[in-house]
Amino acid sequence: GQSLEQPSEVTAVEGAIVQINCTYQTSGFYGLSWYQQHDGGAPTFLSYNALDGLEETGRFSSFLSRSDSYGYLLLQELQMKDSASYFCAVEPTGANNLFFGTGTRLTVIP
Amino acid sequence: DTGVSQDPRHKITKRGQNVTFRCDPISEHNRLYWYRQTLGQGPEFLTYFQNEAQLEKSRLLSDRFSAERPKGSFSTLEIQRTEQGDSAMYLCASSPTGAGSLAGTTGELFFGEGSRLTVL
Numbered sequence: 747g748q749s750l751e752q753p754s755e756v757t758a759v760e761g762a763i764v765q766i767n768c769t770y771q772t773s774g775f776y777g778l779s780w781y782q783q784h785d786g787g788a789p790t791f792l793s794y795n796a797l798d799g800l801e802e803t804g805r806f807s808s809f810l811s812r813s814d815s816y817g818y819l820l821l822q823e824l825q826m827k828d829s830a831s832y833f834c835a836v837e838p839t840g841a842n843n844l845f846f847g848t849g850t851r852l853t854v855i856p
Numbered sequence: 857d858t859g860v861s862q863d864p865r866h867k868i869t870k871r872g873q874n875v876t877f878r879c880d881p882i883s884e885h886n887r888l889y890w891y892r893q894t895l896g897q898g899p900e901f902l903t904y905f906q907n908e909a910q911l912e913k914s915r916l917l918s919d920r921f922s923a924e925r926p927k928g929s930f931s932t933l934e935i936q937r938t939e940q941g942d943s944a945m946y947l948c949a950s951s952p953t954g955a956g957s958l959a960g961t962t963g964e965l966f967f968g969e970g971s972r973l974t975v976l
Contacts, residue, residue: 750898779963787969788860788947789899794963833898837963842912843889844965846898 748772750834750847757853758824766819766850768834775836778810778817779844784830792832793819821852829854858882860968862948868974869938876934877971881950888931889965890923891947892916899947905931906953938975945970 750770758764768778777796781789795801795810795817807820821828831851835844861880869875881888886907891899902921904912907928917923920938925931935942949965 777963788967789965790967791964796963835898835963842887842904842906843901844899844963845901849896849898 748836748838748845752834752847752850755851757855760824760826760854760856762824763822764824766832768817768847770815770836772836772838774839776839777837779835780808780819781833781835782830824854826854828852860948860950860966862968862971864971866972870976871940872937874936875938875973876932877946879931879948879968882966884952885950886953887951888925889949890933893945893947940975943973943975945972
């Protein structure tokens with residue numbers, strides 16, 4: 747089976763940088779994804795790491811280390827609109843779906 | 857509108873009634889997924905279609921749940937004899953066919969805004 751652990755809540759100041767960690771246990775997977783979900787909204791794709799290392803997409807970056815079973819999402823220059831829930835997810839090898847973590851609720855304060 | 861659409865957005869029903877949700881995926885996407893999400897949790901996989909074929913079902917999908925995608929376009933998810941534990945957001949997602957992985961190499965699913973079910 748799979749398990750993905752994330753901190754349940756994170757609070758950060760507008761303009762700052764925040765890192766949301768994801769530690770996982772899985773027998774094998776194609777890659778690690780990150781999704782953002784505002785209250786009442788659809789999960790929306792942010793980033794994907796198939797290989798170890800850092801992927802950068804504007805203010806968002808994501809990192810994967812398969813040897814450490816660990817990844818993170820880095821949000822820079824935080825804006826109030828970044829307040830949302832963030833989920834890491836893996837696509838297990840041989841499966842045709844994403845397995846999601848329990849999510850981290852980010853609150854950005856002025 | 858080029859996104860995934862779901863209908864109805866909200867449904868309140870009494871325990872024991874049947875409900876049906878509809879999902880219209882992005883038109884060129886062959887893959888369609890149903891997920892369930894409860895408050896404070898991540899989406900949980902229910903089932904997956906490749907065109908009209910239902911290729912995978914989660915153990916979460918009890919016999920009271922049935923999903924169809926008759927022409928490989930829209931899909932329906934029916935819950936029979938609803939129970940209070942069925943109260944959740946039901947999310948539909950789609951992706952284009954990828955070689956060996958979801959959506960090719962991007963791992964991206966395109967989600968609808970969901971159908972929220974409340975069972976009284």
